[in-house]
Amino acid sequence: MEEVKVIGFWTSPYVHRVTWALKLKGVEYEYQEEDIWNKSDLLLQYNPVHKKVPVFVHGGKTIVESGIILEYIDETWPQNPLVPTDPHARAMARFWIKFVGDKIQNFVGFYKRTGEEQIKAVKEAQEYLKILEDHGPEEKKFFDGDNIGMTDLSMAWLAFWLEAMEEASGVQVLEANSFPRLHAWIRNFKQVPVIKENHPDHTRLVAYFKRLREKFTKPATT
Amino acid sequence: MEEVKVIGFWTSPYVHRVTWALKLKGVEYEYQEEDIWNKSDLLLQYNPVHKKVPVFVHGGKTIVESGIILEYIDETWPQNPLVPTDPHARAMARFWIKFVGDKIQNFVGFYKRTGEEQIKAVKEAQEYLKILEDHGPEEKKFFDGDNIGMTDLSMAWLAFWLEAMEEASGVQVLEANSFPRLHAWIRNFKQVPVIKENHPDHTRLVAYFKRLREKFTKPATT
Incomplete structure (x- = not known):
């Protein structure tokens, strides 16, 4: 090996x-x-x-x-495959992975902002989240089926990081009523043993984003 | 079918x-x-x-x-494969494809600018092109070997589009002396029959970028 x-x-x-x-x-x-x-x-x-x-x-x-x-x-390591075997389903998985990768600042920019700018950024994040919500798993447990895969791993920031950013900045972006599929997916994702046993500590992550937020929102020194 | x-x-x-x-x-x-x-x-x-x-x-x-x-x-359609069969070589091909995809505005932003801003943008483009030049094919004809592949297709803007942008904006960015590998690659790429017989017409492309350039560099109306 x-x-x-x-x-x-x-x-x-x-x-x-x-x-x-x-x-x-x-x-x-x-x-x-x-x-x-x-x-x-x-x-x-x-x-x-x-x-x-x-x-x-x-x-x-x-x-x-x-x-x-x-x-x-x-x-x-082909065991426990992370992408669908169907070529079209695999292309769609890659599409969503690229989408969140390209637009991540549109999703999470809100935690770096305050006041009116934050309100705008929250609205933008919710517009992008709506696109994911509409695509989110309805009957299946995960994005590409009943097993966790690459799309889920690439959406993981929705599960642990987004909630820490929300707490650090005092706003709720992913409201349960507006995003039921994403909330259900987060619950499923967090129950996977490998994820449950190996994720960043929530309290430490909130403290980390609070420090970053202070850095981004601090008025420029003159 | x-x-x-x-x-x-x-x-x-x-x-x-x-x-x-x-x-x-x-x-x-x-x-x-x-x-x-x-x-x-x-x-x-x-x-x-x-x-x-x-x-x-x-x-x-x-x-x-x-x-x-x-x-x-x-x-x-697995005939005439477009990515290397070696997994590491395939990952490197994907890396360079993603790199040019993510940084394309850093490469071609110059044709939308004038004066001091254009000089800066040309310098930036050349810094990025230097990264490609260092990675460019030295002994092989193409980026991933002796056959044209996905990396070459993703670098194609270097061959036809960049020269049209240079002509439309009156600056040379990819100088032959500074970028010998990329120039050699462009020659090889243009000789592939499928490419040679199916590329956008140079004169039309220059005219297109001239119009776009006028749009971008036009002073805002008051």
Whole structure:
């Protein structure tokens, strides 16, 4: 077995996607926490283009970008497949993963803002969430069927991160009445043993987003 | 055989990726030109989230986002594969495709600007192009080997579109001395019969970008 290593940061939903995928596949890996505020030479060497976590190393070869790492994991360890076998369903899964990846700031920008700007950002987030809600699982437990898959891993920020951002900024964005499918999906997602046993601590995450929020909303010094 | 249809627009490099891939695979398709300035109900119905071309329809099922369409085409018609068979090489191909997709405005923003702003944008484009140059094919003909593949199709804007933008805006960005690998790649790419016989007309493309440039650089009316 060639060594598998993940370089990550505890608050990153992108890193959790990768470590959850490995756990769902039963792949052993070494995890190394990176201080993203004080990036190591190792990180710059592994990911010179983006200088970001997660970095995934398998048999000495590096892969970056969480979506690309997930595809690699699924192709390399085919047990417990993470994408649908039907090509059209697989394309749709990739579409939704790309959609949340491209629009993530439209979803979560609200927690960095205050006053009128925050109200606008909450409205924007809800418009985008409505698109996900309409696509969300109605009869199935997860986005692509009855088993957790890549789409669910890529939507995980809805489950743990969004609620911490809501608490840190004192607004509710994902109201239960307006988003029943997403709420049901969050409950299902949190019950998966690998997820339940390996997610960032809520209190620590709220404190983290409060600090970030202060940084973003602090008036510029003159 | 289930019917294959592409809804596109003649200037779009994203549309050309898809039609080139189909031609490289020898897949018959129907092409429908869309007036992107006056979007049809059909386009809105096929792609309600992004309302953009290309739209790909196979056996009545729709797929959007050119990168996702390319993966679907490669999985559905495996002849003349467009991605490397080695999983790590495949991940790297996906990385570069995503990189140019995410940063395309950093590459081509210059043609929408004038004066000092254009000088800055040209410098930025060249910094990004340097990253591609360093990764560009040195001994092989194409990005992923000696055959044209998905990475090449995703870099195609370097071949036809960039030169039209340069001509429309009167600046040279991709200088031959500074970017020898990319220039060699462009020559190889343009020699592939499917590409040579099916690319947008240079004069028309220059005129198109001149009109767009006028629109972007026109002083706001008061």
